[in-house]
Each structure stands twice: as structure tokens, then as C-alpha cells.
Amino acid sequence: MPRIGPQERRTEQRREQRQALRERILEVSREIVRREGFASLSMRKLAEAIDYSPAALYLHFKSRGDIARALCVEGHASLRDAFLAHTSIADPAARLNAMGRAYVEFGLAEPETYRLMFMEPAESAQPAAEVHDNGKAQAAEPGAATLSLIADAFVELRAADRLPAHAGPLACAEGLWANLHGIVALKLNRAALPETPAATLVELSLDAWFAPANRTEPRFNASNRPDTSTR
Amino acid sequence: MPRIGPQERRTEQRREQRQALRERILEVSREIVRREGFASLSMRKLAEAIDYSPAALYLHFKSRGDIARALCVEGHASLRDAFLAHTSIADPAARLNAMGRAYVEFGLAEPETYRLMFMEPAESAQPAAEVHDNGKAQAAEPGAATLSLIADAFVELRAADRLPAHAGPLACAEGLWANLHGIVALKLNRAALPETPAATLVELSLDAWFAPANRTEPRFNASNRPDTSTR
């Protein structure tokens, strides 16, 4: 087992250097995207920032879209972390409330990253192709794990009979997700929604999606609801 | 008054020709965007399609974004028409249902146009600058009139006491809009929502947003609800 000759050691070193440069590229890319958006991440600018020629980048990423894909995966991991911080909340409705807020906060705090993750024309990043690991094809959809955290909460609501009869838990999860995404997306493009602050919309949306069966119980909205009530 | 010399007539003719060419540019652009998306609408391709040089386009539109803006306005008019077809529905909830469906159908039927209208990075099209007409500045937001149609219905619901007390009509309208937009946006980018069909999500969303106070009454969903019930 400990049969490692000098040659193996050298190739090992090479691999580490290679990995380090790849990491460095990713690091600089992440920062550029965060500050200026993916659209202004050019291979030339990136190459200059890491002091290599543009062609060197293609040794580590097969295309600009490939870099986008990697940053997407990072972003999804970050979002998922924000969700995991609330999994300990026992009440599914309260948990959904916390996660919903976290989702929108993430989107508004990192608009360019969010845009890359969810608002890009699909060609750029999303596909993620098929990633083979240990010989087994992995999920091509990095956001699926995150969605399942929302879906879980709806399953619990369903089990507690706090969901309308005709509403499937998964469908509810996707519906709520669409709602939250819509809030973030419209805010980011400042195309619309000029009147109502995002926090109010989030409250309303969360109310709309799982409050109906919950309405007779005491609500938990006393804590941090913004004072902007209507407009 | 009828003092129109040959010179005036000639300049009149010029103006008509000018307007006609502008219309033609818009026409071809609209079709290219509809089929291939705004991203692949290049000035060169456009110029070739109308048999002029690229520079000629800049005589009629000051930039590519200017064309985008014009197409956006067209799109908003088209969407608004789809909405106006349902204004005759008396019951505000039923009207919202019809309009919500129409909105999503529009987005899914004309994905590229929808993307240009609502999913573009703001710089491209949305601003619409300030359009002066008759010396008065007009609304810079072409979608505002459409939103107001939704808001109106919520105002009626409010007046009929079919809305939760804490929910402002305008906020509800924006929330529902965000929800519908989220459904379309996620579907278009195939980034997510792979499981649930859009029609089901729309039903669920409309239920979520104004069914609570409506739930005791007979629903109107018997007509055209899709048979895919849950997943």
C-alpha cells in the first residue's frame, strides 16, 4: 500500500497545483460576478486578473459557461446552507416562514449570483450536464435538494391536516417557490413591483400559501413583521 | 388652411416612407425575437433581413436596446389585450382566475417575448426612458396599466370583504403577479419545477391568493381545470 515512488509524488504535486489554479480562477470569477454580474465576466478580464493568458483558462474550464456552472453549484450550496440553519424549527409553518424569508434575503443580498443561478437563459449555466461521481450519475439539478427541504415542510403540514385536501405537498412547494422567485426576480429587474417592499410581499405570500388551514391558530407573525403594512 | 405646396407634400411623403421603414424594421425584429430570442437579434442579421446596411438601422433606432424597448411596448399591449378580454367577468375572483391563466398562457406561448419583457437585465429594455407626448411625460412603466387591472379586482374583493383584513389590495395584486411571474420564469428557464405542470401551479396559486375568503362559496373550477390533480 505505501508504494509511492517519486513519480507518483510528482504527478500528485501536479494535480495539487492544477487544482489550486482552478480554485483561484473560481475565486476571482466569483468576486467579479458578485460585483459586476456574470455578463461582465469576460475571459480576457478574468485572465488578466489571475495573471495568465486567456487560453490558460480553457485548460481548467472548457468554456465560459462551464465557469458559470461551477459558480451556480457554489451558489446553490450557499442557499442550501441558509435553509439548513432553520431545519431545527419544529413547526412546519414557522419553518417555511423562516426559509421563505431566507430565500428572498439571499436573492436580494446577492442579486448577481441569484441572477446567475435562476434567471439566466438556461444555456449559460443550468444544465450542469451529467456529473459522474463514483461511477454513478448524479442529479443534474443542483436546486433539487433545496426544494426538497420546502417540500418536506409541506408534507408535514399535510400529515397534520393543515393543508387543503386537493393540494399536493410537492405542488405546494413548487408553487411557493415560484412565488418567492417571482418576488425576487421582479425586484431585481426593477421591471415592476415598485410599490410594495419585498418583506411585505413575502409575508403576504407565506400567508397565502399555508395560512388558510392555519388561520384559526395563533400566528407567529408578531415578531418581525415590518411596519409597512399595506402599500 | 389648405395651403399645402408641393414641398410640404414631398416632406410628408418622406415621413411616410421613414415611418414605413421603421415599421418594417420592427416587424422583422419582432419575428426574429419571437423565434430565436432577443439575444440572437444582431444588427447585422436584422439589416440583412431588411436589405439595408447595419448603419441604416441607427437612423431609425438609436441603439439595439431602443428596438428592444419598442418590442417591449408591443408585448405589453398584447398582454393587456389578453387581459381586457376578461374584464367583462363580473365576479372579481373569477376574473382574477381568468386573467391569471391568460398571463401564464401568454408567457408560455411567447417565451422569448415574455423573456424580453420581464426577464431581461433591466438595462436592455425596461427603462423606456421618458416618452414625451403632447408635452406631457408619460408613464415609464408599460406594465403598470396591466397590473392595475389585477389590482382593481382585488379592490373589489376587499370591498366585498372577501380579503383578509391585513392584506392591502395593491400588495395582493403585486404578490399574485409575482407568483404568476415566478411560475412562468422558472418554467422558461427549465431551471426547476420539473414535476408540476404549469396549469396546476396556476390553479394552486390562484386558490392560495384569494380562495381563503372564497372557500365557503361554490367554486367555479369545474369547467377547465386540468385532470392532472397533484403531481
Add this chain to the structure above:
DNA sequence: GTCTATAGTGTGATAGAC
């Protein structure tokens, strides 16, 4: 006045020398 032709600068990606 209207348009052609072209210059100048940017992009992603690649071939081939070292």
C-alpha cells in the same frame, strides 16, 4: 438628407510554437 463602407474595439474560442 440618406445611406454605404469601413474603422475601431470588444467578445469567446482555438491552433500551434515552445
Add this chain to the structure above:
DNA sequence: GTCTATCACACTATAGAC
């Protein structure tokens, strides 16, 4: 593994023919 040089294409802006 890295670089230089280059291709093909996009956009804007403008000099000058008609």
C-alpha cells in the same frame, strides 16, 4: 502547461459617396 497569434463575430460611430 502556457503563451502568442488569430479567427469569426458582435457592436458603435463616422467619413464621404450619392
